[in-house]
Amino acid sequence: MMPVGHYLFLSLALFIIGTIGVITRRNVIVVLMSIELILNAVNLNLVAFSRVFGDASGQIFALFILLVAVAEAIIGLAILIAFFRNRETLQTDEMDLLKW
Amino acid sequence: MLDSVFFYFFAGVAILSAALMVTRSNAIHSGILLITTLLATAGIFLQLRADFLFIAQIILYAVGIMVLFLFALVRLRLHVSVGQIKFSRQKYVGSLVALALAFQVGILLWSSRQIPGDGLLIQGAAPAEKLPPNTQELSRILFSGYLLPFEVASVLLLVSMIGAVLMVRRRSASE
Numbered sequence: 001m002m003p004v005g006h007y008l009f010l011s012l013a014l015f016i017i018g019t020i021g022v023i024t025r026r027n028v029i030v031v032l033m034s035i036e037l038i039l040n041a042v043n044l045n046l047v048a049f050s051r052v053f054g055d056a057s058g059q060i061f062a063l064f065i066l067l068v069a070v071a072e073a074i075i076g077l078a079i080l081i082a083f084f085r086n087r088e089t090l091q092t093d094e095m096d097l098l099k100w
Numbered sequence: 101m102l103d104s105v106f107f108y109f110f111a112g113v114a115i116l117s118a119a120l121m122v123t124r125s126n127a128i129h130s131g132i133l134l135i136t137t138l139l140a141t142a143g144i145f146l147q148l149r150a151d152f153l154f155i156a157q158i159i160l161y162a163v164g165i166m167v168l169f170l171f172a173l174v175r176l177r178l179h180v181s182v183g184q185i186k187f188s189r190q191k192y193v194g195s196l197v198a199l200a201l202a203f204q205v206g207i208l209l210w211s212s213r214q215i216p217g218d219g220l221l222i223q224g225a226a227p228a229e230k231l232p233p234n235t236q237e238l239s240r241i242l243f244s245g246y247l248l249p250f251e252v253a254s255v256l257l258l259v260s261m262i263g264a265v266l267m268v269r270r271r272s273a274s275e
Contacts, residue, residue, distance in 0.1 A: 002103060006107065010204065013115050014137070014141075016198055016199070016201065017115070017121075017122055018122075019117070022270045023197070023198060024187045024188060024190070030127055032169075034122065050150070059150050060242055063152075064253060070164065070257070070260075071260035073169070074260050074263075074264045077168055077264075079267060080172065081176065089120050
């Protein structure tokens with residue numbers, strides 16, 4: 001068993017890379033992928049602590065996060081396909097219907 | 101010893117491919133690199149003796165979601181978005197804010213190891229051969245203490261499936 005701090009720093013790195021992707025990319029699909037990366041980083045923390053404390057509840061939570069990530073990806077891509085059909089664009093800064 | 105070799109190998113692969121994922125301009129390449137990151141994380145789950153999550157991660161993420169993403173990329177006519185500007189205007193400010201967040205959390209983690217006896221360097225985890233079979237243990241907890249969330253999750257998946265079908269369906273001419 002490694003010290004749990006190593007897992008935390010790995011998870012932090014993945015989380016920050018995901019955050020940078022969400023903030024800076026223009027392609028919405030890559031933004032969705034970055035969100036998956038963030039959720040994955042959180043899962044890593046949960047599983048590491050579940051191993052440290054010998055309590056499998058952390059893995060149950062990771063499993064539920066996995067499920068929510070799947071639902072989010074399905075709905076997100078469905079919204080994107082419907083949006084693309086109307087506006088013919090996938091760039092975040094061209095999605096400005098609510099802006100005035 | 102073997103444990104740490106495993107960990108550092110998979111951690112390196114995960115961070116490298118995640119960084120490449122955010123910076124590649126072709127979205128298909130980003131998708132492939134995301135698969136690599138998720139598989140490397142699955143390897144770390146295995147190193148943590150979370151066998152069930154290892155398999156679930158591979159099946160759900162690396163196969164299911166990525167097929168979905170690549171399908172959407174092809175369907176949404178990828179060549180439209182290739183060759184356009186990759187980053188949005190706020191890229192410098194955004195990266196700066198994210199790195200400031202990383203710095204803060206890093207300092208927090210670093211300083212918390214100074215707490216004697218209660219810091220991050222918990223070494224008291226049970227040895228691997230003493231652990232109960234992972235899938236068995238997980239299902240025992242899932243179907244006793246977490247039965248209600250399990251059912252709610254199934255309803256959530258059903259609702260998202262119906263929603264996706266409704267949103268993607270083409271409007272018929274009569275509407």
